[in-house]
Amino acid sequence: MDDSLYQDADQTDEPEIKMPVQTELLEILACPDCTGHLQAGDSELICADCKRKFQIQNDIPLLYPKNQDISGFREKILLAEIEKQSRTGEQAEYDAIQWKQSKQEFWKIVQKKIGKPPKRILYIGAGYDPGFQPFQENGHLFINLDLVSDKLETLKNEHKAEYCIAGDMHALPFQKQCFDAFIIIDLLQYERDLKSILQNMMHFLKPEGQFFLRAINAWALFRFFKPIVMPRMMYSLIHKIHDRYKKKHHWRYRYQFPTSYWNIRQHLAQLGCSNIQVFPIDSYPGLNQINRTIYHLLSLIKAVPIYLNYHYMLSAENNHNSSFNEVLKRVNSFDFDNAKKPS
Numbered sequence: 001m002d003d004s005l006y007q008d009a010d011q012t013d014e015p016e017i018k019m020p021v022q023t024e025l026l027e028i029l030a031c032p033d034c035t036g037h038l039q040a041g042d043s044e045l046i047c048a049d050c051k052r053k054f055q056i057q058n059d060i061p062l063l064y065p066k067n068q069d070i071s072g073f074r075e076k077i078l079l080a081e082i083e084k085q086s087r088t089g090e091q092a093e094y095d096a097i098q099w100k101q102s103k104q105e106f107w108k109i110v111q112k113k114i115g116k117p118p119k120r121i122l123y124i125g126a127g128y129d130p131g132f133q134p135f136q137e138n139g140h141l142f143i144n145l146d147l148v149s150d151k152l153e154t155l156k157n158e159h160k161a162e163y164c165i166a167g168d169m170h171a172l173p174f175q176k177q178c179f180d181a182f183i184i185i186d187l188l189q190y191e192r193d194l195k196s197i198l199q200n201m202m203h204f205l206k207p208e209g210q211f212f213l214r215a216i217n218a219w220a221l222f223r224f225f226k227p228i229v230m231p232r233m234m235y236s237l238i239h240k241i242h243d244r245y246k247k248k249h250h251w252r253y254r255y256q257f258p259t260s261y262w263n264i265r266q267h268l269a270q271l272g273c274s275n276i277q278v279f280p281i282d283s284y285p286g287l288n289q290i291n292r293t294i295y296h297l298l299s300l301i302k303a304v305p306i307y308l309n310y311h312y313m314l315s316a317e318n319n320h321n322s323s324f325n326e327v328l329k330r331v332n333s334f335d336f337d338n339a340k341k342p343s
């Protein structure tokens, strides 16, 4: 642990007893290895069960599971950074605007559907996205989770994010059924076993909790190589050749495998989600001039911005634990003290 991080606190004249994380956060945190409760140490968090200690770096708890594949995710991040930096010109500018607008469209729908504060919201893979701001300002407890703590530091320092946790979506460091809503943007294309990842997330969502999801659409209009009708190996190979031909030195498609609304909908329904809704998105990155016109015209057909956009967006409600929770509610509300004892 880097002691210099805490120098400022040590140098104050009257040392104050300060919690290493906010109480409202500590209440819902859990060990990513054994799900034990986390307790506050002097400058770290300690699992009450397995006694593992977790560092806090610049106010961000680092709650990675023990078996974290750090090198794998570093590589993905590096590729994403390269992609961002290497493009200039009119097309790149157009794409940047479309990406931004697409996010804005997404957040607008979440705001509309989230309900009154205070809700506990988890944004998985928050990155540099300041989308939390209106929710935080409105009194929701909005937690930004990312694998990369540097990104979260940017969110804290530049955008005043209150709650940030560095962790892995495969081993969420929270207690079961503690969130009202999950937000996942453009992450599912990296996952191989979608059903089990969604199933795992369900455990952390309250009954009737909401799911807001945006992902890269396998059926996007101008994307020739539809992974949906193509085995993953073939898809990767074709894109590898394409990237070589275009002289790209990195090939992101080794990792990516776009999903579809129907695909995710089926998983969610099987997991007991209801009220699954799909929303239109107008912004479409990556279109050249001709395709922009074509898309614009085709968008007059209502289904196009819903099912054939670059992204798809859906919301769903968790009913997975509803019946169990009904029983739990009844047990909790039962007045044991004043109940008649059998004579």
Ligand SMILES: [Zn+2]
Binding pocket: 031, 032, 033, 034, 035, 036, 047, 048, 049, 050, 051, 052
């Ligand atoms: Zn533990």
